[in-house]
Amino acid sequence: MSGELGLAETTVYERGLRAANFLRWLGRKHRKFGKVCLRDIDDYLAESARNWNLITLSGECGFLRSFFYHAAHRGWCSTSIVGGIRGPVLRRDIFEP
Secondary structure, eight states, rough: OOOOOOOOOHHHHHHHHHHHHHHHHHHHHOGGGGGHHHHHHOOOHHGGGGOOOOOHHHHHHHHHHHHHHHHHHHHHSOOOOHHOOOOOOOOOOGGGG
16 A cells, blocks of 8 residues: 555554454454445444544545455445445534534
8 A cells, every 4th residue: 555555654553543443343243345335435434433533433434445346346346335434523613613
């Protein structure tokens, strides 16, 4: 990723950890990656995001979109997943005092 996208090593490392977290979760659910669907992603986010704020949840959704775009491009999963991953709408007024 750092070579292809010009990402910093820390970014690549962080994204690797996020991918590993999702894949471990998927394995605990006895789901195969090639059979993953939007419901799986929704369930992962619902379980994982219990202690996250909206910004963290939004960032994770963006990561998952990127991750599944890459995976679909490689033929590892359905291409329909990417368009269905939507994060929360972040409005400026909810963060301003």
